[in-house]
Amino acid sequence: MTGLPDPQDVHLTLMGRRVLLGITGSIAAYKSAFLARELVKRGAEVRVVMTPSATGFITPLTLATLVGNPVHSDFTESIESGAWTNHVELGLWGDLFLVAPCTAQTLSFFAQGACTNLLHAVFLSSRCPVAVAPAMDLDMFTNAATQENLKTLSERGIKIIEPTSGALASGLDGKGRMEEPEVIADFVEAFFLSNMPLSGKRVVVTAGPTEEPIDSVRYLGNRSTGKMGFALASRLADLGASVTLISGPVNIKTPQRIAERIDVCTAQEMYDATISVWPSMDAGIACAAVADMRPVNPADKKLHRGDLPDSILLENTPDTLLEMGRTKSSSQVLMGFALETDSAEESLKSAESKLTRKNLDFVVMNTLADKGAGFNHDTNKVTVLQSVGAHTEKRIFELKTKREVAYDLIELLSTLLI
Ligand SMILES: Cc1cc2nc3c(=O)[nH]c(=O)nc-3n(C[C@H](O)[C@H](O)[C@H](O)COP(=O)(O)O)c2cc1C
Numbered sequence: 001m002t003g004l005p006d007p008q009d010v011h012l013t014l015m016g017r018r019v020l021l022g023i024t025g026s027i028a029a030y031k032s033a034f035l036a037r038e039l040v041k042r043g044a045e046v047r048v049v050m051t052p053s054a055t056g057f058i059t060p061l062t063l064a065t066l067v068g069n070p071v072h073s074d075f076t077e078s079i080e081s082g083a084w085t086n087h088v089e090l091g092l093w094g095d096l097f098l099v100a101p102c103t104a105q106t107l108s109f110f111a112q113g114a115c116t117n118l119l120h121a122v123f124l125s126s127r128c129p130v131a132v133a134p135a136m137d138l139d140m141f142t143n144a145a146t147q148e149n150l151k152t153l154s155e156r157g158i159k160i161i162e163p164t165s166g167a168l169a170s171g172l173d174g175k176g177r178m179e180e181p182e183v184i185a186d187f188v189e190a191f192f193l194s195n196m197p198l199s200g201k202r203v204v205v206t207a208g209p210t211e212e213p214i215d216s217v218r219y220l221g222n223r224s225t226g227k228m229g230f231a232l233a234s235r236l237a238d239l240g241a242s243v244t245l246i247s248g249p250v251n252i253k254t255p256q257r258i259a260e261r262i263d264v265c266t267a268q269e270m271y272d273a274t275i276s277v278w279p280s281m282d283a284g285i286a287c288a289a290v291a292d293m294r295p296v297n298p299a300d301k302k303l304h305r306g307d308l309p310d311s312i313l314l315e316n317t318p319d320t321l322l323e324m325g326r327t328k329s330s331s332q333v334l335m336g337f338a339l340e341t342d343s344a345e346e347s348l349k350s351a352e353s354k355l356t357r358k359n360l361d362f363v364v365m366n367t368l369a370d371k372g373a374g375f376n377h378d379t380n381k382v383t384v385l386q387s388v389g390a391h392t393e394k395r396i397f398e399l400k401t402k403r404e405v406a407y408d409l410i411e412l413l414s415t416l417l418i
Pocket residue numbers: 023024025026027028051052053054102103104105106135136137140
């Protein structure tokens with residue numbers, strides 16, 4: 001048993017976050033086990049780097065078992081084979097490098113930029129933000145050298161999780177005790193909420209199909225599963241955006257951190273829900289496969305075989321994307337989808353016309369002519385057209401998983417949003 005979380009758990013506030021946990025040689029290192037467990041319990045993926053000194057306080061085996069990943073404390077994994085721990089790879093892996101506890105000595109090395117062990121090398125090569133939770137005796141903490149080091153690190157953007165006051169291992173009473181694991185985990189959560197590139201941005205995403213009733217049991221629908229829209233919503237939320245997800249009838253769980261999910265059924269409901277929130281949004285992604293036509297007079301009870309009409313009269317549904325584009329302000333960014341079935345040339349022409357006709361910033365075209373693209377697949381192959389001044393820029397992407405496609409599309413959207 002590693003205590004690894006069940007991904008279906010709705011309380012996984014750190015799901016999808018990668019925390020590189022650094023542990024140094026303080027008596028508070030025993031608390032790192034609780035911290036590691038707390039981070040994992042909240043859904044984070046955790047890898048651990050320890051200083052050689054820390055391994056005397058708590059065993060790497062305990063931490064490796066708790067986080068379900070090998071623990072690194074040395075540059076060389078095996079002297080015989082020559083295998084070594086790639087500190088650069090570790091430094092790039094994390095979304096946050098959290099050193100807890102952080103000794104006076106490690107603070108000093110960080111401030112100097114010295115590199116005498118693997119943890120220092122990871123610190124120097126990490127590209128992600130770094131947070132430290134100092135832990136030491138009262139006099140060590142108040143010492144001018146330690147305070148100067150903390151000031152230097154803080155000025156360089158390192159987050160300091162202030163120690164608390166209380167009884168210390170030395171028998172003294174005062175400031176220097178590492179903050180409690182739950183409080184540090186809360187700090188990590190708050191960090192991810194406020195330090196992500198799309199923090200403070202509000203985005204509406206529509207997803208899934210619509211169902212247009214013929215009678216109380218039959219409807220006109222389409223084969224959209226909602227997977228692409230949900231992947232986009234999930235990526236946006238992971239980057240800190242406040243996402244309103246408006247979904248037609250689908251069989252998918254709401255991704256982590258989605259601010260609001262509104263379930264709708266018909267094109268009219270999709271239109272009403274989207275248009276009511278659109279003015280307060282910074283961006284919109286219209287990924288839903290909304291019906292263009294609906295039966296004019298749906299029966300309010302089930303029609304029996306003998307009562308069925310020979311033909312069903314259809315009327316146009318309101319065009320949600322057209323209305324979003326028509327009312328788009330100069331600061332709003334709008335991305336629409338175009339599913340095509342024609343030849344590549346025809347599809348492109350039709351998508352380009354949608355880009356200008358609906359006043360979009362981006363149109364994401366996928367064609368059912370491409371294997372693995374469109375409905376009912378976990379993959380998609382898209383071409384993105386972007387309106388840049390008077391001309392259109394075209395980007396062709398390879399066949400990828402819908403999650404990877406979401407990464408690409410949100411990266412593009414972010415260029416106009418940040
Ligand atoms: C029992 C014991 C407890 C210690 N606790 C702390 C501590 O809480 N904070 C600290 O800065 N140093 C503490 N030290 C001293 C560090 O272990 C020592 O400076 C070590 O070299 C730190 O190495 P590191 O920063 O590379 O892990 C302690 C030493 C011992 C023997």
